[in-house]
Amino acid sequence: MNSNHISGAEIVIRCLHEEKVKFVFGYPGGAVLNIYDAVFKQNKFKHVLVRHEQAAVHAADAYSRSTGKVGVALVTSGPGATNAVTGIATAYMDSIPMVIISGQVPTYAIGQDAFQECDTVGITRPCVKHNFLVKDVKDIASTIKKAFYVASSGRPGPVLVDIPKDITAEKYEFNYPKSVHLRSYNPIIKGHSGQIKKALSLLLNAKKPMIYSGGGVVLGDASAQLTKFVRTIGAPITSTLMGLGGFPASDKQFLGMLGMHGTYEANMAMQECDVLLAVGARFDDRVIGNPEHFLSKPRTIIHIDIDPSSISKRVKIDIPIVGHVVSVLTELNDLLSKEKTKQNISLKHWFKEIDQWRSTNCLSFKNDKKLIKPQFVVQTLHQVTKGDAFITSDVGQHQMWAAQYYPFDKPRRWINSGGLGTMGVGLPYAMGTQLAHPDAMVACVTGEASIQMCIQELSTCKQFHLPIKIINLNNRYMGMVRQWQEFFYGNRYAESYMEALPDFVKLAEAYGHVGMKIENPSDVEPALKEAFSKKLKERLVFMDFITDQKENVFPMIPNGKGLSEMITAEDL
């Protein structure tokens, strides 16, 4: 054996060093003990020990969402891998670049129903961009290189590398490839120039142009290019839940979020426009509702996306442009500046129509003297943090209120599970975000149901001194479930009431954190100010806001209805 041979486990670690990984989120176990021994002997990245593998993957996912870098998680075989699946599926649905390394039983034991064995590659296949089972120590380095390349290029996504224990013990020389080429994988970067020209001319000659931007703009780091383009062309813009922050929310051209709980003006403009430019968005069911209703109104649709399969999936596209959003938007901006063309048609009438929709003030709500309105908490959070915090959320009503009442001016500030809608992500998302941005304000807007799905991570937060502020909008209901039961199931609140809730203040204190219970509207602002004060800067603060139980999220497009068929608070 050569003297420069190192163990497979050490090769894994060296690969992560080569990729300049700063954090690995994980949980040890039998099949990854060799790898953990190598983790112990290095100090180039920090290992963050979570309390459940699901949280490791969520935290790595949020690290990626908030930085744009590849998140890394490390889990053991069997239950370690199956616990990671929810996290992987969550990242997959939102196209988050991640590498998950899972241990596997030794190669000779595979298929023998060995202790903690499961077919990890088989189980994760439908929820990863790609996965690998490494069967030879010689292949570890090239496989990990491929994993990082595939995860971060094209339409990003999670990639899993399953490594049997004996492979991590065997020795081989470390040689990390500088680049990899896969003959079967060549993501398209540059959009078709002819199509781009056609798109621009359509937009410039539109009476009612509309821009609809999605998560692709955030993931592709195209916020600057998009903002420049939209401001030059002067058209109104809306954004999906995943795209929030891709264009500054405080800009007057921004109509707010669209979709099931989007603003009245955004949904109406989306329905009524004559030329629609979709950028890194995918016309999903929560965004356009019923596609037939959407298509009942004639309009020309231009769609920029890096993934050809996103184009014409739910809605037939007239001008498809496959390419990286930055590349395509840069080309559009260049064309605009060269041609010194401006809008050929005045958009005054279009904005007049939009202003009428805006005047419905669809997000207004009545504050109450006795009951805390959840919207008010989020508004106050925005005010206290001056709109400059990273906001993570779980899934449900609180998520929608956070999206509606915390306007984001910057990308990568809004961290939530859009596609899969995974309850429980909020706290681990805040962990990954806070570790990536140690000096930033990180708030987790959650509910008493969601927070309990990963509550054990309060312990991780203690260990790693993460001063997250948890905004628990506690209405004693699974709020969104209750809302649907109220609207569509005759007020039969089947299993949506949260009974036997813990005393969250004591719970937070038991984990070594600061707990606060806020029951009066007049205490909301002082409490938030205190939580974000210098005094508590280093501390995790769990704020249990006892909110109005009956509050619903408006506007709302009922399932299967069209964009212009919203119900607003006044309708009921």
Next chain:
Amino acid sequence: MRHIISLLMENESGALSRVSGLFSARGYNIESLTVAPTEDATLSRMTIVTSGSDEIIEQIIKQLNKLIDVVKVLDLNDGKFIERELMIVKVKANAQYRDEMKRMCDIFRGRIIDVSDSSFTIELTGSSSKLDAYIESIDKAAILETVRTGASGIGRGDRILKV
């Protein structure tokens, strides 16, 4: 409409399940699927017979292209192509059926590849519809066993699917 999709993919373990998993996960039809290595041992060639509207077929092609192990995809129906399937069928060949089975085999240009006192084993190739037609043409009661490979297809003339 029925489509025959040909694809080249990395000859690696798990590649087949990525393709079949895609079809089941997204609810696409598979009428038949055949796969075997090509002259280049690193590549497998797969032929999938499926059906669906133009939009669905377009999505199937795009989703197949998206799989990392898939190198090239071709919808044979986009041009002229040849389709062949092999069927081996065991039929009764007792006194009652012996002559008729020999005759039908000749009509469909099959070959009898095994003979016993009471049965013939017949090899037939052709398009899937020709094989269907054979089955339709003979007495159902005479069929003892059938096995079909599923269709393989190749473009006509200069239409070549190669890396």
